[in-house]
Amino acid sequence: VQLDPRQLSHLLHVWPVARLASVGPAGQPHLVPVVFVALDGAIYSPIDGKPKRGGMLQRMRNVAREESVSLLLDEYDDDWDLLWWVRIDAKADVVTHAEPAPHSFAQIVDALHAKYRQYDSVDVFKGQPTLLRLRPTRHNAWSVQQVAWESL
């Protein structure tokens, strides 16, 4: 099913984690958990925000070659009646040297600070600011029971 734009926007605003899938040169999918913010329909996920190895470069290389990515927001609960997921397909690119139009690095950093108080004690970027910019193309939502998206 489809969420209405306000529900989707709210979910992206409050939900702290997503899993990002990109595709490697041999058609091998690659998966990593990410933090992110949504601004006016664009989704930004910082790279280097947390100490990471391995996955980081692969993700960037994959996106530079194949822009199709998928982002999954979901909740697992032992009570399977409460399960839900929202999958967002997107085109992604890596932004590092130029400002990530239509939003500046400063705007995105502000939004990350507003969403994640963890950034009070962790730098968003280490060295050169780098992030993935996702332009969603479609989404699909699933749940066992009706979910009160607005109250998540």
Place this chain on the structure above:
Amino acid sequence: VQLDPRQLSHLLHVWPVARLASVGPAGQPHLVPVVFVALDGAIYSPIDGKPKRGGMLQRMRNVAREESVSLLLDEYDDDWDLLWWVRIDAKADVVTHAEPAPHSFAQIVDALHAKYRQYDSVDVFKGQPTLLRLRPTRHNAWSVQQVAWESL
């Protein structure tokens, strides 16, 4: 880093949810949360275990065409010092008519019942037994701090 076989086996035994990425015909990654069991190094994820639409068929179609998949087990916590993930790359196929060697459907159903008490009240399969069989090819583990995998 690499987990040793006992750590990886334990994690697969106790961790209830994973996110599975497959790749579609146009190179578009596809993501869905899954339940699973591991038996002697093979990983099985039932299809139809929970009422699902849309994602189900796509996952099967993708795997029939491109066997490379990736499975992510991870924990998100507001305390970012506790973050960890384990990504398992695998070759997958769909098993539905023949028995899923080297394990029978009965063995896999027993293992699913042992891992998930939710199956006391939910059928593992609706209609024709169908599952994804994953043969892991490699894994990669990441954590901020050292994780006591054995006590998860």
